[in-house]
Amino acid sequence: KKGYVMRKCCFDANGKKTPFGRRGWKMFYCTLRDLVLYLHKDEHGFRRSQMSDNLHNAIRIHHALATKAADYTKKQHVFRLQTADQAEYLFQTSDSKELCSWVETINFV
Numbered sequence: 001k002k003g004y005v006m007r008k009c010c011f012d013a014n015g016k017k018t019p020f021g022r023r024g025w026k027m028f029y030c031t032l033r034d035l036v037l038y039l040h041k042d043e044h045g046f047r048r049s050q051m052s053d054n055l056h057n058a059i060r061i062h063h064a065l066a067t068k069a070a071d072y073t074k075k076q077h078v079f080r081l082q083t084a085d086q087a088e089y090l091f092q093t094s095d096s097k098e099l100c101s102w103v104e105t106i107n108f109v
């Protein structure tokens, strides 16, 4: 699965609160492949990048959990992603169908 999303970092690895200055919403082209969510500036990023670049902005989703962020009311169609290393992100998708599709894809790969 792939597509544009907005991402906000809430907690870094080990559940450490993401510091102010790095908590903003940022747009990424998101590619889910082999249990890794790759985040690139645009849809050409994956092809253009070295594998090391790809891994730099990557989130491992093995043992991660995606849930609709019903408690986050500032934006619509947002899901929360909690990773095995206790990082946490919010992702805003374009509509409710995309939201369900991302959540199901992440949880059932």
Ligand code: I3P
Pocket (backbone or CB within 6 Å): 019, 020, 021, 022, 023, 024, 025, 074
């Ligand atoms: C953050 C940015 C986020 C905001 C966050 C700010 O500032 O304004 O949009 O989250 O609030 O800290 P910065 O870009 O300097 O990191 P919301 O959009 O959810 O309000 P937060 O610290 O309460 O998460």
